[in-house]
Amino acid sequence: GKVKRVLIVAPKNVALVTWPDEFLEWEHLKDLDWSLLRIDDEDDQVKRCEKFNDAFGKNVVGLYTGSARGFASRRGTAYKEWMRQGRALEDTPIHIINKEALVWIWEFFGEGKYWPYDMVVYDESSMFKNSKSKRTENGTLTRYMVAKRIRKKVKRTVLLTGTVAPKGLINLFGQLFIVDGGERLGRSKTKYEERYFTEDYNGYGVTAL
Numbered sequence: 001g002k003v004k005r006v007l008i009v010a011p012k013n014v015a016l017v018t019w020p021d022e023f024l025e026w027e028h029l030k031d032l033d034w035s036l037l038r039i040d041d042e043d044d045q046v047k048r049c050e051k052f053n054d055a056f057g058k059n060v061v062g063l064y065t066g067s068a069r070g071f072a073s074r075r076g077t078a079y080k081e082w083m084r085q086g087r088a089l090e091d092t093p094i095h096i097i098n099k100e101a102l103v104w105i106w107e108f109f110g111e112g113k114y115w116p117y118d119m120v121v122y123d124e125s126s127m128f129k130n131s132k133s134k135r136t137e138n139g140t141l142t143r144y145m146v147a148k149r150i151r152k153k154v155k156r157t158v159l160l161t162g163t164v165a166p167k168g169l170i171n172l173f174g175q176l177f178i179v180d181g182g183e184r185l186g187r188s189k190t191k192y193e194e195r196y197f198t199e200d201y202n203g204y205g206v207t208a209l
Contacts, residue, residue, distance in 0.1 A: 003119040003155055005093055010123035012098040019096050034094035037087045037101065039080040050076040099127050099143065106146045115153045122147070125159035128178055129171035147178040169208050170197065
């Protein structure tokens, strides 16, 4: 009763295989309903869609084989997106996505305006070790920027990892910020570095104090 809907964000293979298997394996989890918000290229429905549109392109539209194949592929991609949006709207208490889809789901729910989750689990928190807040080259939000915004929309955030600081303590800032908004390590990475690290003699790195 603490939360109503949970979003689990994980690396692709972990999202596709590990989490679904874990729900089935554990006694206290096996009765939970969940939805996987990813449609594989080999999905039977997607394959049927592409096969239909390939034949349609050649026999009805009159496209050559290569053009018909491209037409079918584009229709298959659009169909996959339609299916993924449908799953995102399913009324199940747990949704699982791969980490690459985090920006997509934020944008799909109106950039937080219609955000339905009150708890988020990030499986492998080192995906946020790069805490730069700049947008990508095409102007979209980065995964870290989205996670910062999500933190304000949820009651609980859980980070899972087996390697908290895989390349040094400097990477802790971004991971912890998406949990507490800067309460422990501050809101500025620059000030975090100034407080807890000293610059190496060559000026190309830092060392923890």
